[in-house]
Amino acid sequence: PVAWGYEGDIGPCNWHKYFPKAGGKRQSPIDIDTSATQYDGSFKPLRIHYDSHMCSSLTNNGHTFCMSVNSDQCNLSGGPLEDKYRLLQFHCHWGSDDTKGSEHTVDGHQYAAELHLVHWNTDKFKSADEAIEKNQGIAVLTAFIKAGKEHRGWNHVLSHFKDIKKVQGTSTVNEDFNPKCLLPENQTDYWTYEGSLTTPPCHESVRFIIFKEVVEVSSEQLAQFRSLCVCSSRKRDTGEDEHLVDNFRPIQPLNGRVVKASFQ
Ligand SMILES: NS(=O)(=O)c1ccc(S(=O)(=O)NCc2cccs2)s1
Numbered sequence: 001p002v003a004w005g006y007e008g009d010i011g012p013c014n015w016h017k018y019f020p021k022a023g024g025k026r027q028s029p030i031d032i033d034t035s036a037t038q039y040d041g042s043f044k045p046l047r048i049h050y051d052s053h054m055c056s057s058l059t060n061n062g063h064t065f066c067m068s069v070n071s072d073q074c075n076l077s078g079g080p081l082e083d084k085y086r087l088l089q090f091h092c093h094w095g096s097d098d099t100k101g102s103e104h105t106v107d108g109h110q111y112a113a114e115l116h117l118v119h120w121n122t123d124k125f126k127s128a129d130e131a132i133e134k135n136q137g138i139a140v141l142t143a144f145i146k147a148g149k150e151h152r153g154w155n156h157v158l159s160h161f162k163d164i165k166k167v168q169g170t171s172t173v174n175e176d177f178n179p180k181c182l183l184p185e186n187q188t189d190y191w192t193y194e195g196s197l198t199t200p201p202c203h204e205s206v207r208f209i210i211f212k213e214v215v216e217v218s219s220e221q222l223a224q225f226r227s228l229c230v231c232s233s234r235k236r237d238t239g240e241d242e243h244l245v246d247n248f249r250p251i252q253p254l255n256g257r258v259v260k261a262s263f264q
């Protein structure tokens with residue numbers, strides 16, 4: 001597999017050389033210009049049904065932490081979606097300090113981090129690997145994160161981080177944890193548009209649903225995101241571990257796409 005990253009020769013400006021989709025016309029992330037969004041009154045209520053008795057495993061894949069979920073009881077439908085989608089995994093993007101880290105921006109404002117709950121279309125496709133490449137294959141529920149008060153729900157995830165500090169580290173999460181607790185209270189106000197995976201291979205298969213309400217976590221919790229290491233071997237010339245930070249892709253051209261809003 002081709003190595004890619006967020007800085008230097010393997011960074012986002014060169015992804016298109018090995019991952020041609022990265023140069024496509026409906027790429028993500030984007031800036032949400034709230035003065036140009038269009039209210040769509042036709043959206044049905046979002047239906048987010050997750051159960052908490054799902055055994056999931058947490059991995060450091062070198063680009064982010066990834067909580068993979070293998071429950072057919074975690075489903076998403078409604079809102080702008082025509083089909084039923086099943087939760088595959090969730091992960092985040094964050095910065096080297098609290099002033100940057102989100103992938104999408106709102107009126108040019110970048111948040112400290114961004115949560116992606118990745119779902120695949122089980123009505124149209126037989127597997128996630130098939131859905132990942134197809135239009136309407138993927139739906140990503142997205143919440144912005146800012147530094148503020150501590151978030152108790154996030155501690156269920158962060159308590160496993162010592163086991164995945166190194167890349168390819170994996171930890172099994174058995175406790176009663178429902179990822180729905182990571183979403184904002186207001187789940188009726190969101191923006192939505194058609195885009196892509198924000199990492200290679202950047203397939204243009206994603207419907208993003210981005211909540212307007214921002215979730216707060218403490219600065220100390222954000223610092224725990226940054227405690228993950230990029231790779232087991234590579235050391236800085238100071239012998240220091242290289243920490244996983246600034247794993248966000250720059251914003252991409254809108255190319256005429258319209259961002260819809262579920263609220264006026
Ligand atoms: N940042 S994001 O939510 O847009 C995502 C990027 C990659 C995602 S994935 O879950 O599809 N894993 C990568 C792949 C698995 C199988 C083939 S590619 S989700």
Ligand SMILES: [Zn+2]
Nearest residue numbers: 091093116198
């Ligand atoms: Zn993501």
